[in-house]
Amino acid sequence: MQFTREGTTLKRWICAGSLALALAGISASARADGDWNAVLARASGETVYWNAWGGDERTNAFIAWVGDQVRDRYGVDLKQVKLTDTGEAVARVVAEKSAHRDADGSVDLIWINGPNFLSMKAKGLLYGPFAQNLPNARYVDTTAKPSNVTDFTVPVEGYESPWRLAQFVFIVDSAKVAPPPRSLAALTDWIKAHPGRFTHPDPKDFMGASFLKQALIDLAPDKARLLEPADDANFAAETAPLWAWCDAVYPSFWRKGQQFPANEPALIQLIDDGEVDFAMAFDPAEAAAAVEAGRLPATVRVTTFADGTIGNTSFVAIPYNSPHKDAAMVVADFLLDPATQAHAQDIRALGAMTVLDLNKLAPEQKALFADLPTAPALPTSADLAKVLLEPHPSRMTRISEEWRERYAQ
């Protein structure tokens, strides 16, 4: 009986939550329609606790730089709360909601995407919609970079604001592979012609899973289907081309497809050792950074498939109970500033690809990007072709399990 009663209470809370959310949404759009200057005025003197994964030193340094900038320009004090897993921040907001801390939460801004965004949005834990009202939002690329609008198949709808782009790329040694294959069919031919020189990481690592996703999309007869949740009836038919491809090319793989490197860094080591000629990454600047760090030869280059490769966007979102929403929006807007985006794309700073559409920029803003230092291993935005949407998350777990059953026994 206890159980039922609690269930009812929970339902009531959810209803109340969505009502509050709707009201917040209305006031936000009213505010943005009114005066961004009022937002700036309220933001000044506030502290923003940005909960962001802290595992990458370059990203931490970039966030510290953003902190200096927003303090000088807007009087906003930015503090990074370094997470080992974004789920920690989600759990904190969930805990605060169940403790009825609805106005004085401890998280003001979260670096988020994919499943964490889906779960916070579905539970009504996010403030918004706010993203489309940020002054710099008009520069965001919403056509060639669909992941800015649809986050792992979940519509963004203004509940998070983009700040950096990740895209699946191949790293090839140009001294050995020239010209690089630009489609899965061409890659297949290359693998068969050069046995033992290609592999992908183990699919229990996200990089290995990403390769299978990429192949799945390229092989799928109906690509739109992949954006829907997986169902039992179609799963076998949808994945049959992928397994047929694996069966056909694994004999020509490194170690004949009997062994797979554990993850992306292990594959990078293999290409450096000359054991394979391809590596893959989800950060287009990874190759240039690795050359800089002495981990790859200077001859490596980055390439994608001509029809595009899967990509996803990193966003920032504001929890519903943040006490400093104005200041958080100021930070989100600053991240979209063309000058900030150009600095983020600078290989010496972060080397993260921009989420903006360069064609929407004024000539002097465009020049900021044109003036960035280049490195032979660093692709330009034009090199990266089109970003394809991630398949629905429900499919990937099943694909990894099925792969394990087929190829890891």
Next chain:
Amino acid sequence: MAGGWRRINAARAVAFLLLGGPIVAGILLTLLPAFGFLPALGGESFSLAPWKRLFAEPGLAASLRLTVFVGFASSAAALALAFAVLARVAGRRSGGAVEGWLAPLLASPHSAIAIGLAFLVAPSGWIVRLLSPLAGFATPPDVATIGDPFGLALTLGLAVKETPFLIAVGLAALRQFPAQAQLRAARTLGYAPAAAFVVIVAPQLYARMRLPVAAVLAYGLSVVDMAIVLGSSHPAPLSLMGLRWFLSPNLDDVFIASAAATLQLAIVAVALLVWRAAEALALRMLVARARSGMRSGVLEPLARGLALAGGAAVGLGFASLVVLVVWAFAWRWPFPRAWPESFSFEILRRATPRLASPLGATVALAAVSTLAALALAVACLEGDDRLGRRGSSALLYLPLLLPQLSFLFGVETLFSALRFDGTFAAVAWAHGLFVFPYVLLALEGPWRALDPRYARAARALGTGPLETLVRVKLPILAGPLLLAFAIGVSVSAAQYLSTLFAGGGRVATLTTEALALVDGGDRRLSAVFGLMQALVPFVVYAAALAAPRILHRRRLGLVDP
């Protein structure tokens, strides 16, 4: 009856409690979930479900075959190679020098040797790089020379690490009986050198090495750290399958993990019995051969070949350490170059902030666990002296024979029930479980060999028992005490599973960090951690070997020959 309990060695009782307590509780708390009982996770009654799941696991049979092969092959190889080397040095007076030479290999953790060995024997490793001008390799051969599905690389790694260990143990054992004189006598009776060693010395030597050999077998059957570096993942040795389930985010996997750990315990127990039977059989065959008067030189080529292989194993061990140094300071070293293209301190500089805390933890854990173990061992042995008898140590050596996986999860359960898990003290205690037996093993021989007349003379002159211990016995035994301390430090520094479990993942040492980096890609960073891991115990070892010569420079009789 007051005299009754005074006959009990209090220190031994404490040792039994401190070591035996967690081990017995640990085994019990692993056995219960193996049979489905773990109320915290909904296992309210006993069942065979975990076992059914384990035996239904695809690849289990392959994993068991691999486990048994690696354990027996590596132990037999290490024993044969060590005996072949011992046969060469048994007739000479150079034993002490050999021991000094082996110190770096004895001090290095298994995982550091494994990391270095992987850099040597990988398809793109140093050996292939050195051979490639002759073989004409432009790219590394596409052959799995590490992580091979047969476990050959893992077997090699274990043999490389255990051969020097058994040589060192054998050199100490050779001093306990007049092997040299016996060999000389046998030679004058017309025995060829190898035959003399096999028939006369080997059986006496082996009888004194049973425990270390059994420990090597148990370790090889349940190895985790070296398997992470050199073992294959499909099939994985049973120890790695069990560890993966213990660390799985799916809490229900604790049941199957416990069943795997229990199976591991059973395998080690049966293997030790099989090994014991093989010993008896080998002895019977040897006696028959001896009675037949075998003394010819038929064994010579085999003995020479094995001794050469033993030397090669030791050489590979050293090369593993050297390649760590080279990679730690290399900047670019592309295949197939035999030597790095460029060197840099950059990797070391970048690693420094990451090294500091694990280094501190390693040193502190080694110091605390070893000093405590040493104090307890001295108390045990001194207690024996005062009671005028020899206490049995057999049970105290149990941690050397048990697979670590079979009780460390239970120890973690126990510690967390006591709200003690994840603390420095918990990890130091867990290290102590393995440090203490080695310290006792190292100290027991020299302590018992100490001439009792020194202490008796001191007492006769009116010195109290404590003062006799502190001012007479301990100074005379300074050398063995320091060596025992160094051995303890190297055991503690090498601990992986015990740090992982008792530390709840929150205590990072050089060894846990080095193994976490194995899959991480940057070989140069791996090399820095592997090198640091080997360096800490080696410095202590070198100091322990050098100190008596300085301390006792005016007392030649106390300096080891």
